[in-house]
């Protein structure tokens with residue numbers, strides 16, 4: 001039986017708004033195709049993970065306080081993580097984790113939480129604590145040349161600057177900053193995004209993009225994923241599009 005291995009970073013500290021649901025959805029869509037997902041967890045104090053031995057690394061969102069606690073621990077793995085990204089391991093990073101892979105996060109009080117600095121972007125919290133980018137968000141994302149509307153939920157005070165390759169164009173919502181046109185960061189094997197939701201349950205095609213990528217890389221062959229019955233998922237998406245007043249014409 002084929003299998004993929006996933007490393008879940010800081011499950012006890014980075015898990016906001018159902019981020020773990022992303023792993024459940026990956027597992028569900030893999031098992032439907034008779035592929036097993038092994039899930040290992042890493043928390044502060046555990047044995048150092050061998051990042052390159054995984055197919056997927058996942059980290060979720062977390063508040064400033066958690067980010068400042070775990071930043072020191074994460075930075076110890078900077079070289080290993082860089083190597084894993086270079087080797088093509090897939091990284092899915094949500095919100096707080098997205099911020100921590102950039103240069104730094106500057107909190108409301110001006111305190112700097114150092115990031116891994118693997119990517120050039122940086123994040124600064126908005127001075128007014130009461131102002132946050134909160135709400136449903138829809139992006140237009142390019143997945144291997146196909147346009148796909150990615151739906152999620154954002155809740156962040158941090159404003160992310162200097163993003164070279166965004167994850168998607170904002171159709172509804174804010175994005176990397178208040179009223180931005182762009183959201184997240186995306187290279188072939190890294191998706192870093194503010195979208196909670198959980199992201200993957202609302203976007204089955206995005207889940208399959210990740211699965212396909214990981215299987216191709218691991219088994220070094222052309223993979224054509226067996227289609228699943230997504231009637232229910234598609235109905236949910238249509239409902240959300242209706243609520244958000246996204247008309248078919250602009251999709």
Ligand code: GLN
Nearest residue numbers: 061062095096156157158
């Ligand atoms: N501390 C970050 C912010 O508010 C991250 C929050 C989150 O992960 N949802 O910008």
